[in-house]
Amino acid sequence: MIRNMRTVPDAVFKSLADPTRRAIFERLVCDGEQTVRALTDRTHVSQPMVSKHLGVLKHARLVIDRPDGRSVFYRADPQGLAPLVDWMKFYRAFWAGKFDQLEDLLNRMDQ
Amino acid sequence: MIRNMRTVPDAVFKSLADPTRRAIFERLVCDGEQTVRALTDRTHVSQPMVSKHLGVLKHARLVIDRPDGRSVFYRADPQGLAPLVDWMKFYRAFWAGKFDQLEDLLNRMDQ
């Protein structure tokens, strides 16, 4: 349980720490599978940078790539957020009954 | 709603990206309020570094400090995780019914 917190892949936290990278991830979530080109056209950074960011996201298993011809399509992978959810679960369990505010927040997640 | 994703404070994501900082935060969660000294004794880094990390966590509103004499006690603030929860909520809403795995994970958060 507690050991879980240590085994959480750093990669996920590090990946989501950069706003540009989050923006790319959000774009993939909202607009679905897209090529590097399409993503580049919608960010303010260069194509190589987009490729780099996608590489980081891929390493963290937050996105999945699908090469097709000379294009490479990327899509968000929901399972990639599992480590984050597990990490939150730990705090929820620990704080249960102690801090009502967090409890409320997590309850509202279930609306 | 979608705008929420942009207004999420970077500070929280950036704070949690560093493993040493997460370790300090986890220590505060598990063991409760502690002085800088106590925290320093339980990490492998120097006292100034612990102070710096605590400064970052404090800026992200993940911890609260309480000076007392020459000691300064720090404790974790549950509300500080709210931005993270909101961010997750967005993905839950977006993926609801689409990706069962994430749905299951988030449902299990409510046990």
Place this chain on the structure above:
DNA sequence: CCTATCAATAACCATATGGTTATGATTCGC
């Protein structure tokens, strides 16, 4: 084929970041 397009790599740069030791500012115990 020859060229244009696409994505990844290389080479490079500036700055942010995590770490250190030294110093300062308070406060406590004697």
Place this chain on the structure above:
DNA sequence: GCGAATCATAACCATATGGTTATTGATAGG
């Protein structure tokens, strides 16, 4: 009051990181 303890800041260093502009390696199209 004086020395020791506690924490923050300063000064500094090495490396990681986000960014750029070439360049390369494929593939698609005329």
